[in-house]
Amino acid sequence: MIRVLIVDDDPLLRAGLAMMLGGAPDIQVVGEAADGTQVAAMVARHVPDVVLMDIRMPTMDGLTATEVLRSRPDAPEVVVLTTFDADAHVLRALRVGAAGFVLKDTPPAEIVAAVRRVASGEPVLSPTVTRRLMDRVADSGADLRRTGARERLALLNERERQVAVAVGQGQSNAEIGASLHLSVSTVKTHVSRILTKLDLNNRVQIALLAHDAGLLDPPEARTS
Known part of the structure; x- marks a missing residue:
């Protein structure tokens, strides 16, 4: 129950x-x-x-x-x-x-x-709904949040960062595995490590952090 x-x-x-x-x-x-x-x-x-x-x-x-x-x-x-x-x-x-x-x-x-x-x-x-919500709600602290999000994501290794971006894009574990050539169990392990390293509760927060860092923006819109 x-x-x-x-x-x-x-x-x-x-x-x-x-x-x-x-x-x-x-x-x-x-x-x-x-x-x-x-x-x-x-x-x-x-x-x-x-x-x-x-x-x-x-x-x-x-x-x-x-x-x-x-x-x-x-x-x-x-x-x-x-x-x-x-x-x-x-x-x-x-x-x-x-x-x-x-x-x-x-x-x-x-x-x-x-x-x-x-x-x-x-x-x-879905992360798509999350991003639409963020786009519709004015956020005066976006620049400060972007800096903080990028500092936190720097704690991840390259593979974990790729998985975090994929989570932010709304991909399922199976889709992430297919795109990164990983098994589903390996993807789950990476997601668990991301949550632990960044002290997050769930996939929604991973998506929010990836969005805040600008990792979900089109390449031409990203700034270093």
């Missing part, structure tokens, strides 16, 4: 999500929270695999709660619930370790599928 914690300050939305997810044979809603301040205790008590996290809550917002949660060892995956798909808050949530986001008006079957994907270790949005 996939254990899910729902965090949202709207009791009607929580009830709707609980009813919808509870109808799936492989998903169990283990708890509900109305504010980010309740998340740590609820996670400790119920040990969920996935947390559905609203961004805007009155006392502690979902961004802070996600950052606190993802800094813990053996943290559950976090899927952000949002009303807008081009929200700077969504991008911040991805940067601190959320595995993706779903809109609150997403069809029920897609929310169930998203929970299943993150529980199996997959992101719930």
Whole structure:
């Protein structure tokens, strides 16, 4: 069973999500929270695999709660619930370790599928969607972020760097293996090493870092 914690300050939305997810044979809603301040205790008590996290809550917002949660060892995956798909808050949530986001008006079957994907270790949005989100959200700190991203990626060897770029391009492990002439198991090992070396949570963060460093730009647009 996939254990899910729902965090949202709207009791009607929580009830709707609980009813919808509870109808799936492989998903169990283990708890509900109305504010980010309740998340740590609820996670400790119920040990969920996935947390559905609203961004805007009155006392502690979902961004802070996600950052606190993802800094813990053996943290559950976090899927952000949002009303807008081009929200700077969504991008911040991805940067601190959320595995993706779903809109609150997403069809029920897609929310169930998203929970299943993150529980199996997959992101719930493609790097293409991530890049589109970043392009639509104004970012005044882009130059500083690019410098920092390049310094962090300098910790990788050449092969790991190639794998990081491929992850950022949205390639699956099988596609990365085919393009770099590696076995899928070797690709997985490289991805794990990248996550460890760069202290990242998931593939979405690898994609974000590659984007920030300018490695996903067209060659003519890259600067040294």
